[in-house]
Structures are given as structure tokens and as C-alpha cells.
Amino acid sequence: MFLKYSENPNKIIETKIKKNIYSFLTENETNLDQKTVDSFGEEWDKFNSFTDEEIKNAGDQYFDIVNSAILNKESVVLDLGCGSGRWTKYVADKVSIVEAVDPSEAVFSAVNLTQNNPNVRVTQASVSNIPFADNSFDFIICLGVLHHIPDTQQALIDLCKKLKPNGHILLYLYYSLDNRGAFYNFIFKSSTILRKGISKLPHSPKKIICDIIAFIVYMPLVVIVRFLFSIFGKKNWIKKIPLSYYSDKSVNIIRNDALDRFGTPLEQRFSKLEISVMLNNAGISNNKFSSNEPYWHVLGKKL
Numbered sequence: 001m002f003l004k005y006s007e008n009p010n011k012i013i014e015t016k017i018k019k020n021i022y023s024f025l026t027e028n029e030t031n032l033d034q035k036t037v038d039s040f041g042e043e044w045d046k047f048n049s050f051t052d053e054e055i056k057n058a059g060d061q062y063f064d065i066v067n068s069a070i071l072n073k074e075s076v077v078l079d080l081g082c083g084s085g086r087w088t089k090y091v092a093d094k095v096s097i098v099e100a101v102d103p104s105e106a107v108f109s110a111v112n113l114t115q116n117n118p119n120v121r122v123t124q125a126s127v128s129n130i131p132f133a134d135n136s137f138d139f140i141i142c143l144g145v146l147h148h149i150p151d152t153q154q155a156l157i158d159l160c161k162k163l164k165p166n167g168h169i170l171l172y173l174y175y176s177l178d179n180r181g182a183f184y185n186f187i188f189k190s191s192t193i194l195r196k197g198i199s200k201l202p203h204s205p206k207k208i209i210c211d212i213i214a215f216i217v218y219m220p221l222v223v224i225v226r227f228l229f230s231i232f233g234k235k236n237w238i239k240k241i242p243l244s245y246y247s248d249k250s251v252n253i254i255r256n257d258a259l260d261r262f263g264t265p266l267e268q269r270f271s272k273l274e275i276s277v278m279l280n281n282a283g284i285s286n287n288k289f290s291s292n293e294p295y296w297h298v299l300g301k302k303l
């Protein structure tokens, strides 16, 4: 049922739930920031259980530009940088198979989360060494991954080679606030200074500080936005309040994202134009950007 690996694994890791993980990681991975990958391994150890409702709620926002003509029971899917496996789980029942790939210890969480999905296989590998033949996949999911690696353009080129002609990629990269004003940019620059300090901390204090940020920065803004929505409806001016995106998210997701945002050593940001250029360089066209948050998520098609 699953695709044939294009090379032999370097290691086979047995898991408690009898689903082995094949590892293709090598000592000298290119285009991988080890500190960032280690940090994600620790993060997913903490945030590894999402309810079906949490996954559906957040997944519907990323997949708003994908329809069943593009993603369906025929689709062979790659989820690159699968993390906890939440998007793999989101699509598993709608597609033929999902190959979920991640270089970090998050693979153990992904195996756990998808243990009741027989059409999912989790593999440990990096984007520069994806162990499947080129032109293998109908659909690639790559959400929140390639802004955390050293060379995003090269990663996109390597990744899109795995897509069949006419296949699609759903990509999410942190936006460079290209659609925001000076106030947002100021807040962002301040938070970046904080991130650079916090991400260097050992795991435990980092987790605690990110939780504090979640509760004293994210949550109050979320409560204000929820209150304003309840009085005025979902008006655009309310949506401009920083972190309004989290108004319908659970505390679990907010804590996870705060850790993602402030605990990760390497983070890059891109404008819509930069993303389009990188996708075109990787042979992807017909790029359709969602006008909804999270920014920017885009659906592209391989020529």
C-alpha cells in the first residue's frame, strides 16, 4: 500500500505501538538546523495530543483553498515536516495514503496520533533527503516547516521534485507582515528580540516562559477579541488586533504556537511575492494564496 523507499534506511526504530519508524537521517544533513530540529523534538513531546475538534478547526483554515477535485481518495500524499502528525491525521480519512516525514523526535508523537489510521506511515528524514522517487506524490502538505530551515528556496526545489506533474502543494510560510502596518511591524520586531533570547534557554525554562507569554500576552488579547466579536460581530477592524487569529483556538493550540513562535532558534519570513518567486523556481505555478489567516498559505500546481 505504501510507496517503495528509494534507498535503504539507516536505522529502524521500534515503537510501543508496533509501527516501526524507518530513519534516513545521516550524520551530515545539509539544509537542516540541528538546534531547531532538537527544539521541535522537545516541543512535540509536550504538545502531542490534539482533540479531533482542535485538528478540524485549525485544519479547515489551512485547507480552505483545497477542494475534493484536488485532494480525494485517489491522492497519494506527503506531509513534509509533519511534526505531531496533526495535518496527516486531518487528511488521512480523505485520501489514499499519507507518507508523513519529519527529522525530529516528533515522529514518535506522529506515530501515536495516527495509530488508528492504517493508511499512514511515519518516516524520519529531512527535506534534502526525502526517501521516495521523484514524481511520486499527488499532493504535498508542508505547513509551517520551511521557514525553520537554512535554505528555504533549495528545500522547495527538493520537495517539489517529489510531486507528480499536475500535482499540488499546500504550503504555509510565515509572512513578512507585508500586508500589515507600522504598529504590527513594531510589535513583531520586539517579539523577535525576545525570541532570540528565549530560544537559547534550556528546554524547561523555555517552556515555562513561553507558557507565561501564552497566558499573559496571547490570552488577554484573545479574550478582548472574543468579547468584541460577541458585541460587534466578526468585523474587519477587530481582526486587525494582534493575535485575533487565536480567538477561536483552544488554550492547547495557543500554548503550542507561543512555544513555536518564541522557542524556535531559526525563523525566516517571506512576502507573497517572495513565496511566488520561490514556488516558480521550483516548477510550481497557478499559485492561489488564501486571503484568510494564517498568512501566507498558498496552493500551487506543478507544471
Ligand SMILES: C[S@@+](CC[C@H](N)C(=O)[O-])C[C@H]1O[C@@H](n2cnc3c(N)ncnc32)[C@H](O)[C@@H]1O
Pocket: 031, 032, 033, 036, 037, 040, 041, 080, 081, 082, 083, 084, 085, 086, 087, 101, 102, 103, 104, 106, 125, 126, 127, 128, 142, 143, 144, 145, 148, 149, 260
Ligand atoms: C512548526 S513545526 C510544524 C509541524 C507541522 N507541520 C504542523 O504544522 O503541525 C516544524 C516542523 O518542521 C520540521 N523540520 C525542521 N527542519 C526540517 C527539515 N530540514 N526537513 C524536514 N522537516 C524539518 C521540524 O522537525 C518540525 O516538526
